[in-house]
Amino acid sequence: MSAGTRILVAIAGGFTLWALVFTAVYAGHATGCEIGWGLASGPGGIAPLRMVLVLIPLAGLGLTLAGLWLLRRGAGLAPRLATTAQLLTAAAAVATVYNFTFVAILPLCA
Amino acid sequence: MTKAPSGPEETVESLLPGADPAPAPAQPAAPGDGVTDPLALDAELRRIWATGPGWQRFAAVNHSVVGLRFMVTSLVFFTIGGILAMLIRVQLATPDSGFLEPGLYAQVFTMHGTVMMFLFAIPLFEGLAMYLLPKMLGARDMAFPRLSAYGYWCYLFGGTLLIVAMLAGAAPDSGWFMYTPLSSQPFSPGIGADVWLLGVTFVEISAISAAVEITVTILILRAPGMSMDRMPVFAWYMLTVAAMMLVGFPPLILGSILLEAERAFGLPFFDPLRGGDPLLWQHLFWLFGHPEVYIIFLPAAGALSTLIPVFAGRPLAGYRAVVAALVAMAFLSFGLWVHHMYTTGLPHLSLALFSAASTLVAVPTAVQIFAWIATLAQRRPKPDPKTRPGISVSMLHVFGFFFIFVMGGLTGVMLAIVPFDWQAHDTHFVVAHLHYVLIGGFLFPMLAAGYHWLPLISGRAHDGPAGRLGFWLVFAGFNGTFFLMHITGLMGMPRRVHAYDAESGWHWLNLISSVSSFVMAIGFAVIVIDLLLTLRFGRKAEPDPWQAATLEWAVPTLPPPPYNFAAFPRITGRADKLEPRKLAPVLARGEGYLGLARHGWMETPGVSVARGEPEQIVILPQQTYLPLWTGLATGAVFLSLLFKVYPLAIVAALVVVALFLRWPVGDHAAADQGELPAGEGAVLPLSSEAPVPPAIWALRVVAVADGALLASLVFGGLFLAIAAPGWPPPVWPELPVLPGVVAALALVVAWITSRMAARGDVLHGAPMLGAALAANLATLASVAWMIGALPPLQDHAAQAVLAAVMVWLGLHAFIGAVLAFNALRRLRTGHVSARRRIDIDLLRLWQAGLLPAGLVVLGFPTALKALALAALP
Amino acid sequence: MCPALLVSPLLLAGCEGLVAGPLSALDPAGPQARAVALLWWSMLAAAAVLFTLVMGLYLWALLRPEAAAKIPARRWIIFGGLVLPLPVLLPLGVIALVLGESILRTGDEPFRVTAHAQQWHWSFGYPGQPGAAETIDVLHIPAGRTVEVTVSSADVIHSFWVPRLGGKIDAIPGRETRILLTADDPGGYGGQCAEYCGTGHSFMAFEVIAHPEEGLAAALAGETPSAPQEPAE
The missing domain is CATH 2.60.40.420 (Cupredoxins -  blue copper proteins)
Structure with missing residues (x-):
């Protein structure tokens, strides 16, 4: 990985994951409701769509936290960039929690 | 070569052994033509870089000239937009006003929004960035000066098209966000909507060009040693903004193309009776439109992050937190667009997703605001008493920014709250909010920036009370106009009504707004007169008048010479902690990198992205009329589309392609030059012989925008399949299998042959290039076959969407063929060698990107069908 | 504007007369509109406090830098950027969701x-x-x-x-x-x-x-x- 790419990944990686989760949840929700996943009841009476919508952010959060762990020693970046990348990745993790917690709670398709 | 005076640790440091990337054997610093005397060097550099007089001004490509043209032109459009705003306020001053009839009023408010957004705000910051970035980063020009000029002509012609249409009474009239179906053919039968779609797309070409070259300039055209973490924070802002433009503008361009295709050819992308959906337009528009607000705010915030530290005499507090905040803001801003669509009946869960992101964006905003407050709090007196003017005019406008923008931010959080927005949406509350955000967050910072950089741009110092008077008039007038408008909106006044009842209770609020708006207009007039008087009669500005700490003030003269710097320093610390007053004379003497003039070349250093180590000598193009001709030909394409003379449009488009192929590369690329001395002991290749020249960077950056366009199209199609009424179509539009297979194979062949052509000794690559050309033509033919096999495109959006993705692929195969043809041609004329391989590398990169994208396109019909059939009836 | 609303959003009796009108969302006549109007007055009161606070700090830093400089930059940014907005945004977001649900749904047959x-x-x-x-x-x-x-x-x-x-x-x-x-x-x-x-x-x-x-x-x-x-x- 070139030094430039490394900077790009370190800085934009966390929020790129947030953006992917966002897109997946929004599109998945709309699609799931249209194809009926929001009605069917799966294990424990939970709609399959609900499980998908909860698992996607959890996966994103896991990857973001993994990224934060990789960045703990700066990942070979210049110190100021390393701090910036750590701040951004931590912020992305917080944003993921803040942004997607309620998909576990709100009514699905109405 | 003499040593630079070794200032404090953060300034230039010419010849520290070990700090030099290439401790090569001692080289003469200024070989070539051997100009060493500073005055002679200045004269020679001026001769090389100057824009010619008279008609040659139309050939200008210099970033200072083009940047100023952008700014001045945008101010002319601002005046036009302001006059339109005055007409609106006159109309609304009294109940049941008969000043404008409703049709004309609709044109006026549509054009006011369109002009202010597309013809004023975006071009103004583009011009400022174009003007400042090379000077701040340490470069002699932007990476693609001809592209700047071409972008300017596209902007000027597109903007003129809109204004001329308005004067002819054929302005668009569906509101600046052009909601379908009101903007569709049956409800807007005239030419007005076409003028908007084509004119704005024409202007968008300029925005995308600017984004490409801002990105590449920041990535590789910096002073040696300026690693990414040392960049002045304005460069981080503009890099982020450019990236946002690359992703945010394609959805609007796509939407405009689809809507124009619906209006002109009846392809029903937005028609609910034939499988289209008006909400598709809203998604595409706001997917552009909301990031757009931040695209406008962030350059202004970048200016604030630059000039507040100058006032405080301290570097920006929390540089890292600010960079993190602005990157976070850039991402979050793409998760807000549906907050313009809370009342469209989407499920509450969807709305909540966007509501959360919309409130979250307040956090990075607050981080920046408090970083600015912290910077002010750490302020210290300047050593030079002359630069302690108390609160400068610039800082007054910063006060205006704080007051107004904070309020706009607070109402923004309110509007992000779904139940409140159900009441406030589409009322004058929103009108008030958006003006608080845009005027507070863009106009006031830009005025602050204008007064701050006035001495740099004009060489004149600003004095006198008129600037303060102008500020207070605008500030008071603004709040008088828009503060009470929040109440007007909550009391029920919808947007875009041209008249209202006296019983509504809105009349006194509207009257105050209208009177105040004239106070604001007078304030702007005072500011304009103040600036004109300063330009004409102002005393000469002294160098670095504010004791700033960034490189743009280290130019040899104010205003700067067209070449900016006679030599480039080595940056060894943060580039916002420099001492321009010490640096300027050293650089003016030609001490540093590239302090020379040889062969009439326009040279500037190119560095590695991360560490800023010099890697290549970029040779920039001379002034030329080609951008003008290409701009005119592009204009001919748009005019032919507007007047529906389609054969002419195709001819004009081919002329555009031919002209682009003629954009010459200088003589230096006709033969191998080898590595050349670049000063400070560095020996570097020319960009034409460097492994990753600027053109390759440009293609990588364009690929981002192109990918965003394709992604918008693919998601748009899938959206219709699940959300639009009337899906699936009665008869599914099946595509023949054979041409799909041929196209896929041809994409693979073009990819392989382009790689083989680029391998080893490229001189024998002609057969491979020929094969790549043929493979691209095969893709094109297969695509044409598939489109031809579709049922009539007007009947249902399903086949229209399939045709649209196929057109995307065909267009890209065509460009691949053009690139292959170009590489063949350049191989024959001797412009390609084992060292000079840009033309082949461009093709290789193109095919490498087109292969996966093309496979997505070819797989799309299957995905669309599966989704359409799976969706519940 | 009505000064009472700066004291408490509940003291609105005097204000609503000023902003009444045939189309005024601030003159609610049913539970849905009333809930949103109450939300507005509450948000207005909170916004007024926040605006005064931010502008006060800004003017303090601008006009009295000797005093304001005692607060380190990091603390400014952490308190202003995180501690100030998050406790406002979180409850507001929850209220918005609950209110939104209550407006969208009804127990009775409509x-x-x-x-x-x-x-x-x-x-x-x-x-x-x-x-x-x-x-x-x-x-x-x-x-x-x-x-x-x-x-x-x-x-x-x-x-x-x-x-x-x-x-x-x-x-x-x-x-x-x-x-x-x-x-x-x-x-x-x-x-x-x-x-x-x-x-x-x-x-x-x-x-x-x-x-x-x-x-x-x-x-x-x-x-x-x-x-x-x-x-x-």
């Missing part, structure tokens, strides 16, 4: 009507009321009962809005959207198209008339109401 928009008038239908004729630009509803309006459009996008009874919902061709409204008391309530829909947009108004239980059937049968409607207070 009175159902349809609103069909067309450039530039509204036609209202009463599917549950046999014999009730379509009405143009006048919507009859029962007072004190939740009404579900199903909104559609024949041509371009319009938006159905009765500010004193609740929020708005777009009328989008090809779709049906719905909104719940309630008028507490009998009376006439102004309605207006909120989305720009062409040159007749400004005058695409309508009136909602809430009838007492016994008057509704008569009104729907096309009879003149027994008594002239008093506008609600």
